[in-house]
Amino acid sequence: MGSMANPKVVAIPIKGDRVELVDTMTTSTPENPAPQAPAATASPAAPESIVPAAPEPEIVPTISLRDIGRGILKQFTRERLTALGLALISVGTLFLIWYFGTKYRFEFYIRFKNVPTPEQVFQQATQVGLSNAFLVNIAYSVRRILLGFFIAIAIGVPLGLFIGKYRRVSEFFMPVVEILRPIPAIAWVPMAIMLWPNNEAAIVYITFIGAFFPILLNTIHGVHSLDGVLVRAGRCLGASEAQLFWNVILPGSLPHIFTGLAVGMGVAWVSLIAAEMISGQFGVGYFTWEAYSLVDYPAIVLGMITIGVLGLTCSGIIRMVGVLLMPWLAFAPGGKR
Amino acid sequence: MSMTMMESDTRRGFIDVRDMGVTFGANGSQVIAVENVSLNVQPGEFVSLIGPSGCGKSTLLSIVAGFMKPTRGAATLDGKAITKPGSDRGVVFQQYSLFPWLSVRKNVEFGLKMAGVEQSKRNTTARALLDLAGLLSFENHYPDQLSGGMKQRIGIVRALATSPQVLLMDEPFGALDTQTRVVMQEILTNIWQQFRISVLFITHDIEESIFLSDRIYVMTARPGRIKAEIKVPLPRPRTAEMTDTPEFMNLVQELKGLIREEALAAMAPEIKDRGLAGFGMKVGPKGVGEIF
Known part of the structure; x- marks a missing residue:
């Protein structure tokens, strides 16, 4: 199916749209009208999109899925760690205010005098x-x-x-x-x-x-x-x-x-x-x-x-x-x- | 693909619209959207309705789909009056209308599920249709993971899943970019070649209407009337090469002439610029020079 690098197979990945690549499979029925597709658009953008990619249309989707997966995982872990760190800081600050407030019996309008300490x-x-x-x-x-x-x-x-x-x-x-x-x-x-x-x-x-x-x-x-x-x-x-x-x-x-x-x-x-x-x-x-x-x-x-x-x-x-x-x-x- | 549901009965699917008129608004500020329109789609025929924006072509489709009632006249399918939406008429919308909470396959199965078809049968049918659309490998994806062209292909096979007598398509490729559009037209003509059901296709794209249709109705600017009916004598199955033939080009020229008048007429109220005087238009009192 579609082994010849017809213009359409080329034109589609060029758009940078990974998923549209599948389109080439779809139309590869016996009565496939594929080769003439760009001509039908007659759009001025067509020629420049065909020329550079013509020699190696199959190379476009070669980024390995595993690499992407690993990248995402890394990103995800880093995101998680950052979030966890910020959460600890935020809760920790609250705790420290309480701790020091009660330890030094802070009293300036707000009174920590009767507030129990964390230990209590x-x-x-x-x-x-x-x-x-x-x-x-x-x-x-x-x-x-x-x-x-x-x-x-x-x-x-x-x-x-x-x-x-x-x-x-x-x-x-x-x-x-x-x-x-x-x-x-x-x-x-x-x-x-x-x-x-x-x-x-x-x-x-x-x-x-x-x-x-x-x-x-x-x-x-x-x-x-x-x-x-x-x-x-x-x-x-x-x-x-x-x-x-x-x-x-x-x-x-x-x-x-x-x-x-x-x-x-x-x-x-x-x-x-x-x-x-x-x-x-x-x-x-x-x-x-x-x-x-x-x-x-x-x-x-x-x-x-x-x-x-x-x-x-x-x-x-x-x-x-x-x-x-x-x-x-x-x-x-x-x-x- | 040798499943019985896929061989639709070409004897049926006759859409008849008679003397239809649609008026919007209350007394005093009435707008006539569609006036005195009669058209038909023969069983197994692909018919396009083309016209400038706002000419009421989508209104007509809404009536045939059963979403609204005409002010005058009536629409029938195989002799029965159309009163409400139903699975005998598959509809493909301009906006993406896949259910975002269902996987691609479940979306295609939806109509069958509503009809009470059992799970295993639904599954088989949906997978066959997705295969036809070239999207079987995406069956477990969610619609939001797909591109616009893929969503519309799924929209088309979803509408076909319940074996409707007719397919109503309201500018289904309107939101797609030109390249994707052309590919989608080829896919659609291939799919149609297999099902051979009646299609009423709304578009404002001239090449698209010629490439796909057996017959084209051209509508006037508001109030929408049928201005011309054009037969497309190109042979089937249609291929992309045909768009380069003189027959195709001539049809494009002919339709362009018809549409251009209407498009300009449709825009006339909003054009207040003498820059368009060259088009032979009546223009408003102010020119650009007077404004600046």
């Missing part, structure tokens, strides 16, 4: 950290987060898809959404206590409220920013309305939905801790507030760090699931993960 907090962590009571507090918080968050997904994503897709649904739901949305989850605390039969349900509800609106709004935005030609393509290929939702609109909105999940998870933690501090029994927020009431300063910091680590873990999991579910984003134009 570490000691607290070794004493309390693995105690049953503390783990129970963590378990409570995690359970509330999971419940609130997954209920928010279960309602927010489908509702967002429908609101985004159908104008009438949007016109019906959006006024309520716009009224309720500015109310912070913390402001729901008194109402939630009245509304729900027990404290536990009230806290889950507040967590849900925190996660719900970011998820809903980002899902709607995802549907709106979906390229209309994809929906039309789906229809042309015979997709029914339900199939369209499942096979085009949902996967097409997924990147935005995951943005909503990440934001929603953050707000859910904020809401949960506030709710636990005000109305709770058990939970990391309750633990932190109780420590303040009992003037147990190291425990306050321990509680705060625990909240930070839990929040970080949750958003890390979301990001990981996102990468696993949407491998194509690695190649999206301008989209680097």
Whole structure:
């Protein structure tokens, strides 16, 4: 096939477009009209592109894949190391400010006088950290987060898809959404206590409220920013309305939905801790507030760090699931993960 | 390639557009996009619709595809009125319309999946079609990893996967560079040679329309009407050499004349420069000299 170096085989790699090289294979059917291709364009650029490459058209794609792979790997490792280094510096600086602030009892408007030292907090962590009571507090918080968050997904994503897709649904739901949305989850605390039969349900509800609106709004935005030609393509290929939702609109909105999940998870933690501090029994927020009431300063910091680590873990999991579910984003134009 | 789905029935795929008119906008500020257009595509025929930009050729295709309804007249496929999109009409869009979250093969399988075809069968069909497009080795790539020409080839075989009666193509190569375009035209004519299904092809490229088509409709500037219908007597299968023949050149000249008038007419409202007076155009009151 195509063993003769006809003009077209030459002209294509010259453009520097590695993939178009395949074109020469495609047209090598018996009735291949290849040789005359450049003539057909009659474009002024054609002659100069043919002349220099004519003697050795096959040499163009000879960069070995292994070299490229090694280069990428090297680049990747270096990138990773740099990122890790910067992360260590940033966390280290925070720690040093804390360390020196408490060591020298820094006091200039900001008062480090009562702030526990890292050693005290570490000691607290070794004493309390693995105690049953503390783990129970963590378990409570995690359970509330999971419940609130997954209920928010279960309602927010489908509702967002429908609101985004159908104008009438949007016109019906959006006024309520716009009224309720500015109310912070913390402001729901008194109402939630009245509304729900027990404290536990009230806290889950507040967590849900925190996660719900970011998820809903980002899902709607995802549907709106979906390229209309994809929906039309789906229809042309015979997709029914339900199939369209499942096979085009949902996967097409997924990147935005995951943005909503990440934001929603953050707000859910904020809401949960506030709710636990005000109305709770058990939970990391309750633990932190109780420590303040009992003037147990190291425990306050321990509680705060625990909240930070839990929040970080949750958003890390979301990001990981996102990468696993949407491998194509690695190649999206301008989209680097 | 000896699969049954690939031998399409050339008896079917008759597109008939009758007295079609399309008006946009509400009362008072109405724009007539298409006026009194009648055209047809015979079973197994490759027909191009060519005209200046804004002449309503894409509007016509949207109606045949089922995306919109005409204000007057009707479009039918094999005698049945067209009311909504369906897999009996494959559509290739100007913009790349591959689903970015699906691999190349899954994209081609999409229509079959919607039709409930089982996985193994879908797989075989998709692979055969990708082979035809010369892209089998890219079956597991994502569309964002491919060049524009490759994406459009996949778009074409994806539209063919459900064995539609007709293929509607809306300036499918419009976004490609000239060299890629020419290669794509050859690939398309080769693929068409194998399927022999009816094609309605929208373009503004004269050479492209002649090279590919059996018949060409030339449209006027807005409001779009059919200005001329030209038969292309070049033999099949088409080869790139044909573009050098006198017959081809003559057709190009003929179409150029027809299109040029319309292109100038289409631009008339926006031209306010006496530099175009040489074209025999009516121009606005201001010349360049008065502006500076």
